[in-house]
Amino acid sequence: MLFLALMLGTLVSEDLACIAAGLLIREGRIGLAAGVGACAVGILIGDVGLWVVGCASRRALGRWPVVSRRIQRLPLDNMRQWLDEHAAGAMIASRFIPGTRLPLYFCAGLVRMPLASFTAWASIAVLLWTPALVWLAVGAGGALSVLPLSGVSGWVSRISFVALMFVLLKSARPLVSSLRSRAPSRGMRFGAGRRSLGVGGSVPARLARWSRWEFWPMWLFYAPVAIWVGFLALRHRGISTITASNPGIPDGGVVGESKFRILSKLPSDCTIPSAFVEAGPAAHRVHSIVAHMREQRWSFPVVLKPDVGQRGVGVRLAQCVEDIETYCERETSSILMQPYHPGPFEAGIFYYRLPGEARGRIFSITDKHFPVLIGDGRSTVEALIWAHPRYRLQASTFLTRHSHALDHVLAQGERLQLAIAGNHAQGTLFRDGAHLWTPALERRIDEIAQSYPEFFVGRFDVRYSDLDGLRAGHGLAIVELNGATAESTDIYDPNRSLLSAYRQLFKQWSIVFMIGAANRATGAAVTPTPRLARLLRAHMTSKPAFALSD
Helix, strand or coil: CHHHHHHHHCCCCHHHHHHHHHHHHHCCCCCHHHHHHHHHHHHHHHHHHHHHHHHHHHHHHCCCHHHHHHHHHCCHHHHHHHHHHHHHHHHHHHCCCCCCHHHHHHHHHHCCCCHHHHHHHHHHHHHHHHHHHHHHHHHHHHHHHHCCCCHHHHHHHHHHHHHHHHHHHHHHHHHHHHHHHHCCCHHHHHCCCCCCCCCCCHHHHHHHHHCCHHHCCHHHHCHHHHHHHHHHHHHCCCHHHHHHCCCCCHHHHCCCCCHHHHHHCCCHHHECCCEEECCCCHHHHHHHHHHHHHHHCCCCCEEEEECCCCCCCCCEEECCHHHHHHHHHHCCCCEEEEECCCCCEEEEEEEECCCCCCCCEEEEEEEEECCEEECCCCCEHHHHHHHCCCHHHHHHHHHHHCHHHCCCECCCCCEEECCCCCCHHHCCEEEECHHHCCHHHHHHHHHHHHHCCCCCEEEEEEEECCHHHHHCCCCCEEEEEECCCCCCHHHHCCCCCHHHHHHHHHHHHHHHHHHHHHHHHCCCCCCCHHHHHHHHHHHHHCCCCCCCCC
8 A cells, every 4th residue: 555655646746755755664664675666666657647648749739720730840850859869868867957857758759759768768767866865765764763753743753854855855956957057068168079978988977876876966965964954953052053063163164264274273293384375466376376385495286275165176286387377367265375295195084072071082084095097008088087987977077177188198007196186076086994093093183183272073184105104193294174064074985875874974963063062051152143144155156266077
């Protein structure tokens, strides 16, 4: 009965049926395979139904002379050819872009797209979308474990959960659609003569990305986390509680903090030297950077990045003065400059200390692996990217970043580093670094953290050259320190399950709220909610000078 109810429920609302299935699976009232299967079957029936309606409409309306003449003036042959060439991308994308599925599927029937071909691509789209949404609901359902699940209050909890998930999903889809519509076309990125990302191996790569949750869009992956954060905000008297988690960082390090000011409060023997370049005319800033390099005897290359940034956007390795000039012309905000630390290793160490406790702890360690191409003497850079089982999943990032060298053939054994920023969105592979933890490393990180006034929780991004030295707490070179909204990035290890990632993030955010509440109780100031909302809105709507994949 539940299987039938979920299947029929998709004909009313696919999203509500999938969310309800996830909740039923979470409570053990239906199996995972049955829940996903019921929703998938119902959705596919609805998709085929749209095709049938389109096909039948052409026949029925064609009997009316006035309508028939109008239909004949439509470019049906062109529409059919377009669908034949782009069915895969269009039908899969329509699952995630609001307002596109109904007209697309109706049009497929109208132009008589073969039913077998339509059903095949519709099935693939359903198999990508349905398990993802059901799993999302299963993971988010963990937030209900702290709420009553029996009696009237239990039903109120369940209904509220489903309604909140539904609203978040409906709100996220238009956001993603608008972001996609603002993205520059691939043809403009690569020029008319360059193969676009929509050709060759890109469709299989996109399908593979959807099958691996580490590459899901942020709005999709973070929906359960947003629900959990919302619950914690209610429990701890407001979202602004997190701004008291680090009283020594403006707004707790939630958003907009200066990387330079934070680094300047850490011991110089464990941080990469840095310099702050104020916003201003490009020529003046170039002169300041070059003068500072001479004064400090820094040699090229140097790293340039926005002093206030996110997810590795705008990080550049300048090899000469011309690179600095180009960067200053594009990046108009304040800049952080650092000499390049060759590593070759980097780790993200998430730390926390509860107020009142003498010692802090390492919550997690991320072992970062930078993407490197190795030449074979025959293949171009572009071909090597598409041939690599992982790099092809982030091909758009790498092809854009190295567009000037795509036709270059790397010699046998020649190495090309595809990314320098230790960020997952920039192409770096994240692994669980639990094997790097030692008591000595934890003591050293705790010493560094406690040297920063009123710092309690965040992530240190650390470069190092020797594995044994890191474990002993020696040779640390801190690139930056992120505050309250830092992430325990080891969750992106491809070997980790989605549920384990959500468990860790839920625990992390519980700790952040707990620390913020404890500090507020002892007199720490919190950022007023209206100000916090303005900061977040300004941060989210700001347009970076550099695209994420540059």
